[in-house]
Amino acid sequence: MKITANIITLNEEKNIEAVIKSVQEVCDEVLVVDSLSSDKTCEIAKSLGAKIVRQEYLGDGKQKAFGAPLAKNEWILSIDADERLDSDAIEAIKNLDLENTPYDAFSFARKTYVGKALIKLWYPDRVVRLYNHSKCGYTTAGGHARVDAKNVKDLDAHILHYSYDDYSHMIKTTHKFITRGARLAYEDGKRASSLDPFLHGLGALFKALVLKGGAFHGIDGWNVAVISAFSSYMKYALMLEMQENE
Template identity: 80%
Template sequence: MKKYITANIITLNEEENIKIVIKSVQEVCDEVLVIDSFSSDKTCQIAESMGAKVVKQKYLGDGGQKAFGAPLTKNKWILSIDADERLDINAIEAIKNIDLESTSYEAFSFARKTFVGKNFIKLWYPDRVTRLYNRDLCGYSTEGGHAKVESENIKALDAAMLHYSYEDYSHMIKTTHKFITRGARISYEDGKRASVFDPFVHGIGALFKALVLKGGAFHGIHGWNVAVISAFSSYMKYALMLEKQENE
């Protein structure tokens, strides 16, 4: 049974993913809204062929792009989901069982299972994300590099989203480079400054957290791979900030 929920999906050249994610959300949503950043592939055509409403908008950042779509939905309850994510079967059932008309909660969060290729990365689980929310009571922050629903009244569901974030480790490394560059730029523009010790402190700290505190050392080769890439990412973010400072 579908609910009065609008799925809000932001896209850019997602023709490989858009059909699957729309089919996933149509299990519980009676409207699908796609906010597209002017894709050059068939993303928009595929989405429209499946009954989605497509609106084109220049990319405003993750939070800004998701917030942009909220006023355009016909429903007050919005399910925000990325093109490389899917609702697990337990998430579909959990959403169907929520009484959205009488709930006292403003939003609901899901555990997220992230994959590199076909490999589930235990190190990143449960990685809670708030994605189902009442737009009349809360919404996405438009500041910073990470999109987040701002609410203090969130119910954690015993349900999962599947996140097929990376095709393989090569893809992960390429994507990490983009996030490192963006993270360093945003921090620098926000007035934050790095010391010569920060790359080492944050790099070693990230490695220790991943391998020891989160147990990645016992998750096999995939735990080690992700830990090392995460440590490199933390190190290079501050290294790039130092470079920007030197070039002031």
């Protein structure tokens, strides 16, 4: 398969071997764009045949876009270090005729786990990850970005996302995303009112528990709903704090 896997990393020594072996099922080149890791990420990746490029972190979209011109193939499979191709994704990719396909990109449903628990609240969470970089590519906006493609085919296949080791890990990571999200929104010229933390926090809780059915997904549904609501509340609370300190 003439596909380049593009993986961005930062201190991912516990994940890098598994993700590389996963994509090597369908990719003839593995490109690791590393954000100056201080652990054995690059050493392990190199031992598995990956091409290593060191680049200080530019942001999610910019970092993934940075690797695209360095790929030897037109088709790129973008995957995070904490993700794996499910067996149905490997089979689906092998069955694609990429030289003659009318599509510019393909999307996958994503199964996200907290520890061993599959978070049904976040399923199917479709993401475009296999794309022809001569026709489309990642947006370079701050925060989490996406492949900007118009002619996309949804595959009946899955990416496994081992996002958090446990809920303690999720809470610690959420703190980082809250801070970054507030800062990016503020720098983008957005401003919050005194009601925004309450409105967005309650809105996130209602969406997770009621609209997405999290209330019926057991303790995992409630845990994720509450953490999501807290994240939304604190993002706007931090924006208000930034405004007060202007």
